[in-house]
């Protein structure tokens with residue numbers, strides 16, 4: 001099982017790249033953002049609990065997110081590997097992921113970070129917000145809050161994975177195809 005974590009700031013292109021990579025490497029794509037949005041849309045209990053955090057651009061609490069993530073992974077017992085998109089986003093989530101994968105005899109093979117400047121990313125999200133219907137993309141203040149959440153809670157993960165020798169940064173600016181090629185180079189060399 002080759003498990004890859006796609007890492008990056010909001011709008012860095014994790015979801016965009018995951019669509020190509022899952023086909024190319026026959027991986028199971030799990031996007032925590034997509035699972036939350038599905039639950040919001042269907043007004044499930046999980047959706048009700050997550051809505052207030054997501055709409056504000058805050059991270060959903062770790063306990064809720066990790067339980068949901070493990071449920072999703074358990075739906076794919078025969079997978080070649082998982083492409084984690086948007087998880088982990090805190091040290092506590094990373095530790096929970098390591099413990100869970102160890103318990104099933106697996107591990108994270110690599111964390112690939114898509115790097116781009118905040119100002120470019122804010123513009124991408126505002127652009128997407130014009131058509132996506134996502135409340136968290138429509139208001140610059142909420143978008144800025146997502147970057148603050150990232151800096152406080154998610155950025156420390158770079159060090160966490162660097163210490164394990166599993167952190168790979170790629171330039172997230174360029175065409176979507178160019179970035180897929182950069183990420184593929186990392187995966188092909190694992």
Ligand code: B4P
Pocket residue numbers: 008009010011012013014015016017032033034036053054055057058059060061065085086087088089093124125127128136146172173174175176179
């Ligand atoms: P996510 O759904 O994970 O969203 P994201 O960070 O906005 O997006 P991503 O990086 O995937 O960008 P995308 O490819 O779409 O999270 C949303 C919320 O869910 C969080 O704020 C939080 O509340 C909650 N949540 C999710 N996971 C959680 C967790 N683990 N713990 C707690 N809470 C969690 O690209 C963005 C835009 O850029 C698109 O419009 C795309 O077309 C464009 N784009 C992409 N690549 C481009 C390129 N190369 N050039 C130009 N534009 C590009």
